[in-house]
Amino acid sequence: MKMVFFDARVWRYLISAISKVIEEGVFIVDPDEGLTFRAMDPSHVIMLDMKFPRDSFEEFDVEQRAELGVNLEDVAKVLRRAGKEDRLEISADENSISFTFIGKGYRRFTLPLLDITAEQLPEPQLEFKARVKVMSDVYRDTIKDVELIGDVIRFVASSEEFKVSSTSELGEAEIIYTRESGSLIELEAEDTQQASYTLEYFSDLSGASRVADMITIHFSTDMPALVEHELPQGARFSFLIAPRVE
Template sequence: MKIVFFDARVWRYLVSAISKVIEEGVFVVDPEEGLMFRAMDPSHVIMLDMRFPRDSFEEFDVEQRTELGVNLEDVAKILRRASKEDRLEITADEDSISFAFIGKSYRKFTLPLLDITAEQLPEPQLEFKANIKVMSDVYRDTIKDVELIGDVIRFVASSDEFKVASSSELGEAEIIYTRESGSLIDLVVEDMQQASYTLEYFSDLSGASRVADTITIQFSTDMPALVEHELPQGAKFSFLIAPRVE
């Protein structure tokens, strides 16, 4: 098995973010579908889903569906060595997986594969009443703002604005985006929707937004939220997080 992706930094930021939530996981490589990763955190609060279609790779030499169990923290350490111009080559055999940076030099790192299997997690069947799309830098700044105050993030969406808030004994943070401000790419809301979530997960995963073009947040009142990252070459990273119901 050998696959090559045009920008190693995309993988660097994605895996670094994922490794803060999940220690071990399985990359599934399929000759038709591409590369997939889906897993839940140990507390079953959040489910992560990463997908790179076959066509997103410069080279995709995969003969059969393969599961690659890895220690994500170890992979993240290697990928942090990615430089600006590096492409990423991933190869694997029965016992090991290798990550190589193709740039000014060829740098290859090999790790043992773990004897774990991919979780069989069904596709969530949810209908969301609020759909908000923003630029990735807007999303990332919002997370940084609410981190200053509390440990719970609250979404409130109406037909003309999207509000993100957090409060604690320290005080309150409130960020409001409107159609007029130009910060919203899209806003579709049925009635008013509001829900709260554990901020720590958003903080841990915010690094993934550094390589995303846009972020879409979907939720309904006191229901799970789905946060989708649009990545280069048609790839996607999303997470589904359970609400905090006070």
């Protein structure tokens, strides 16, 4: 099988972020569905979901479904060598997976496949009462701001504003976005919704937002949050995180 993606850096930042939360995982390659990845962290606090439709690839030569078990930390190390103009070719056989950077020449790295099976995780069926869409740089700056203070991130959304905060012995960080400020692309909320989450996961995965256009956060009071990243070429990355209930 062989798949070619137009920008290796998309994979570089995405896999680097994922590898901070999950050490090993399985890429599922399907002739119709493209390449997908879904897994939970060892503590079962967060579920990651990555989807690259077949149409997102320049080339997608896959004849049959395959499960490719990989050490994500090793893959992340390889992908860090991606350059600004590099395309990425992913190929695999029964025993190994190769990542080739196509730019000023061909640079190929081959890693062994792991004998692991993909987790059977169903599609979450949740209804959210708040939905906030922001540009990816706004989201990333927000995470950096609250990191200065605490280890818990709190979302509060109403029909008029979206507030992100963190509190600790050091003090309090509070960031407020309103429709008038222009920082919110979309804001929908039934009444006032508020929930808290472990900030470490947002920090670890914030690197994925570097290659996203927009970030959409769905949540409800004291319920899980779904954070969606819109990636180039119709690809998507999201994570579903359990709340911290005091």
